[in-house]
Amino acid sequence: MTRPAPAPAARPRPSRPGTGGARATPNLLVDPTRANVIEVVTPEGVPLPFVVASIGDRATAVFLDLLVILGVFLAVLILAGLATGDGFGSSFIGAFALLAAFLFRTFYFTWGEARRASTPGKRKVGLRVMDARGGPLTVEAVIVRNLLRELELFLPILLVLVPDHLVPGRSGLLRAFSAFWLLGIALVPFVNRRRQRIGDLLAGTIVVVRPKAALLADLGRSPAPTSAAAPAATHAFTDAQLDVYGIYELQVLEEVLRRARGPAADRNAVKAVTDRIAAKIRWVGARKSLDEEAFLRDFYAALRGRLERRMLLGHRKADKHAK
Amino acid sequence: MSDAPLKSYEFRREREPAWRELETLLAKAERSDVRRLPAADLARLPVLHRAALSSLSVARAISLDRNVVAYLEGLCVRAYGVVYAARRPVFEAVGAFLRVRFPRAVRANGGPLLLAVLATILGTGAGWALCAADSERYYAFVPYELAGGRDPAATTSFLRDMLYRNEHGAGALAFFASFLFQHNTQVGILCFALGFLAGLPTFLLLFSNGLMLGALAWLYDSRGLSLDLWGWLLPHGVPELTAIMICGGAGLVVARHLLFPGRLGRLESLSVHGREAGVLVMGAILLLFAAGLIEGVFRQTVTSVPVRYAVAASGFAFVGWWLGFCGRERRT
Numbered sequence: 056m057t058r059p060a061p062a063p064a065a066r067p068r069p070s071r072p073g074t075g076g077a078r079a080t081p082n083l084l085v086d087p088t089r090a091n092v093i094e095v096v097t098p099e100g101v102p103l104p105f106v107v108a109s110i111g112d113r114a115t116a117v118f119l120d121l122l123v124i125l126g127v128f129l130a131v132l133i134l135a136g137l138a139t140g141d142g143f144g145s146s147f148i149g150a151f152a153l154l155a156a157f158l159f160r161t162f163y164f165t166w167g168e169a170r171r172a173s174t175p176g177k178r179k180v181g182l183r184v185m186d187a188r189g190g191p192l193t194v195e196a197v198i199v200r201n202l203l204r205e206l207e208l209f210l211p212i213l214l215v216l217v218p219d220h221l222v223p224g225r226s227g228l229l230r231a232f233s234a235f236w237l238l239g240i241a242l243v244p245f246v247n248r249r250r251q252r253i254g255d256l257l258a259g260t261i262v263v264v265r266p267k268a269a270l271l272a273d274l275g276r277s278p279a280p281t282s283a284a285a286p287a288a289t290h291a292f293t294d295a296q297l298d299v300y301g302i303y304e305l306q307v308l309e310e311v312l313r314r315a316r317g318p319a320a321d322r323n324a325v326k327a328v329t330d331r332i333a334a335k336i337r338w339v340g341a342r343k344s345l346d347e348e349a350f351l352r353d354f355y356a357a358l359r360g361r362l363e364r365r366m367l368l369g370h371r372k373a374d375k376h377a378k
Numbered sequence: 379m380s381d382a383p384l385k386s387y388e389f390r391r392e393r394e395p396a397w398r399e400l401e402t403l404l405a406k407a408e409r410s411d412v413r414r415l416p417a418a419d420l421a422r423l424p425v426l427h428r429a430a431l432s433s434l435s436v437a438r439a440i441s442l443d444r445n446v447v448a449y450l451e452g453l454c455v456r457a458y459g460v461v462y463a464a465r466r467p468v469f470e471a472v473g474a475f476l477r478v479r480f481p482r483a484v485r486a487n488g489g490p491l492l493l494a495v496l497a498t499i500l501g502t503g504a505g506w507a508l509c510a511a512d513s514e515r516y517y518a519f520v521p522y523e524l525a526g527g528r529d530p531a532a533t534t535s536f537l538r539d540m541l542y543r544n545e546h547g548a549g550a551l552a553f554f555a556s557f558l559f560q561h562n563t564q565v566g567i568l569c570f571a572l573g574f575l576a577g578l579p580t581f582l583l584l585f586s587n588g589l590m591l592g593a594l595a596w597l598y599d600s601r602g603l604s605l606d607l608w609g610w611l612l613p614h615g616v617p618e619l620t621a622i623m624i625c626g627g628a629g630l631v632v633a634r635h636l637l638f639p640g641r642l643g644r645l646e647s648l649s650v651h652g653r654e655a656g657v658l659v660m661g662a663i664l665l666l667f668a669a670g671l672i673e674g675v676f677r678q679t680v681t682s683v684p685v686r687y688a689v690a691a692s693g694f695a696f697v698g699w700w701l702g703f704c705g706r707e708r709r710t
Contacts, residue, residue, distance in 0.1 A: 206571035256652075257653075
């Protein structure tokens, strides 16, 4: 049912006519030919793009989780210490506290991922664990990827903090060698495309981003007036003028328009794009008195209408170079 | 130019309420747990999920609104995680694990496990033989902290007392048991994790564990205390050594499929058999928990040699039955 995305990043955009399945569709925000996207075909036959989490995000998540573990560790031990006083080392409470702290540290990740496919740290950052081939995430896979964490995370931490505990004896060479070895293990996620650490490789899992895209207003339909003074102007374009551009340009225009409002508004881009389009389509109207944003919105609506209608008839014009 | 509204606009107007409903549902499911959703919501979920998938297909075909496609992709990805993440209730999974999954995994990996057993036996034999040849070597095999004064320089009566002393209170015993469990678990996990480094460290760890055992056995045998030593060692040694060897075996399973992936690709072979190895380690951790209890509490309180041997024998019988016969498919 599933297949990983193909490796080549510089695959040319297919511009053959017709829709021909979603893989031939350049109409994806996340392009499945990009290296960090895993494509999974659902049982319904729809390919879905899963974006592999970046190493920075994952490091942040682990850091947050370690903070939680450390906090609980300290809280449990301090409480138990207060409850037992000097007799900590010879009491049931002390034994229980140590056991609880140990179990918490060992199974914190496993428990969270087995139940909800993510730990609190991962949820905060917006990540989740999934089966690398899109199947259900099994408890076994979660157990394996987190047992290996012992080797990849806790052992190096220990090596840095208390090297004598790990490599007893005097041999500096042996110590350097084991440090080198552990460093090699830590580098594994950097050298594979899907950012899998050894635990992931062994369990067949990947960590993906939980998508956050929100549904925004349709630009093509309700062109809001840019200012109270200027009523929604209607600019008319001929088919010849619209045929100058293709889908790629349309979607760039969409980005420009969506960024034209809001706190990070970029008015210069609107002006530059308007100049460019007006020149390119040989716009005959008055350039000086033109309401730039309204003009772009009208052009966007007209262009999208033209391209979508042509698409329904089997002509997918990928960009301005396509026929 | 025609003034008819765009198909993509009509499409969005028609489908948007269902997308919004799914979005709210997903937010609820992601905040707590799918199983905590009300029945009505649960019934809606797959319907809305399929509707969103179909919307995505349509949007990819007819709509050039990038935001709509990106939104639908995100929505479907999130729904996929909720709908197809088949998670079993934890307790049901634990039961099936103990009765079927773990014993079967042990039987399925006889080869690597046998190798782990051999490494331990080899280490034990070597430890005994080397110490018998030169008692100074004892200090090299048994770390000072673990020896606790049990070395060739100790008197026979001291060595004997070490096996039968009981100066701790009950709380201290629990503390001791908890410490032993942690220590052994970490050794076991390491044994497994080091398997990824081609298995050599796993083999070394098992071998040196055997060396320690052999050296200790030689020391007590040289004072004529063999019977007492094994009575002290075996009750917890049966689950503990079994567990360590299973962990080592799991490490060797990983190493084997790393070095000789066979017909599968190397990574694929690893991910298939890595899970199997994880099952082994998880079971071994449970065995270690039992061993920690026996070692920390039983060993300190029961000093009768026959009782110790009886416990060891029944432990052996149980482990043998559990790993050898439990969860077998019935032949019809």
